[in-house]
Amino acid sequence: MVNEERLGLMIRMAKQDTPRQRKALKIANYYRNDYIALAMIGKFIQMTIGYGILLMFVGLVSMDFLMDNLGRINYKILGAEIVIGYIIFVGFYLGVTYIVWSVRYHNAKKMKRVYEENIRKIDKIYQREDRES
């Protein structure tokens, strides 16, 4: 005899078994701080590379100005500007990373809670069926 309740739960779980959920379950296995810290380290490296590329493009655009004013440029101020730009650039993106990855972790945890709740319900139904049989 088909157990409607268990069947419904199993169909629901099968429907939710998407790559998105599998990814969410993996994310939810991390501690929150570890997950966000790992992302921020990765983004820090990426953004440092990105800032380097951006500086190259700016240098290319300002090539004529740099060549004409090679002796007149105050390199201390230029260096300070580059460092401040780097701090603002990386700081902004790390802030965005923190927010985005926090939301992702929160959503993953929510999905995992629903998943575990369904597992518990199915387990209870199986136990009840065992007792009845």
Add this chain to the structure above:
Amino acid sequence: MSFLVACRERLQSFYGQFSGILNVCGKFLLAVFVFLLINREIGYNPLFSNMFVILIMALIASIMSSKALVLLAAVVIMGNSYSLGIEILIFTALLLLLLYIMFVSFVPDDAIEAILMPISITAGIPALIPVCCGLKRNPGCIAALWPGIVVHYYIHALGDNAAALGAIEKTEYTDRLKVILDAMLENHNIVVSIFSAAAVVIIVYAIRKLQADYTYEISVLAGGIMFIVMSLVSNSTLGLKMDLTRMIVGTLIAVVFAYVFLFFIHHVDYAKTEHLTFEDDEYFYYVKAIPKIISEDWEDEEDEEEEEDEPDAPVVEQAALFAALQEAAKDVALPEEGEKTEDVSAQ
């Protein structure tokens, strides 16, 4: 209208039955279209212009995720850039890497929009993708639209300046790069498109999230108006020589297409809205339930087909399975896309 609703349900049912093969075919056609579009602008590399190579790459893209299509499109762009010079290839690779790091890496699941945006600009309906993104996604997808816009104008700059590049000595690397960079920086359309796309996505998303009737329909219209206003303002302030008639007609067509898209994702009957109030031990619930418009003929036909298919099946078990399936479908559907739009507030 009921005929259209019935057609929509037949289409949805057809898609549901053959979604696997339709997805592969759709991705294949999209990939072929994208590669041909790139080659039309900068088809300087005989290898990547070869139809056989295009079909092979499209085949690979069709069986993989949409991210593979983005990657293959980047390969085609870089391959064609190489024909213009090694420095152009390096510059293109760095530009694409920068766009990935700064934008796409934050929304990898929306990467396909970076492909669709240049297509909609080329088709003369640049407002379409931002409006659809605002309807279906969240403002985060702006990060996928911007690289699409930049790449579209970059490819144009390469195509338009290929002759100028050919006239400069191959060893004059910086001069050759400056030609492309200057062409990009002098093109204010990039800035206008970037700001317009962001404004449209935000306004469409903000309006459709309001808790009132017809917000989806109004948001599409507001998105179209916002796009026209942004284009007109930038046209007068930046002194762009924009073809206003073409822009307005393009936006109107985009709005029409967006309404067609809306018809498939959110078609509800506001006249039959129900306001329910109930309570439990801790809360009062004020629920607003808006029914979806479903063709009655289609429902009847489906019931008849089911009866004809399995006349001998045990009725009780069939009903139980149907109820379980309905339950599962109800729970899986997202609130904003599901069968009922619910507005629950608790006190």
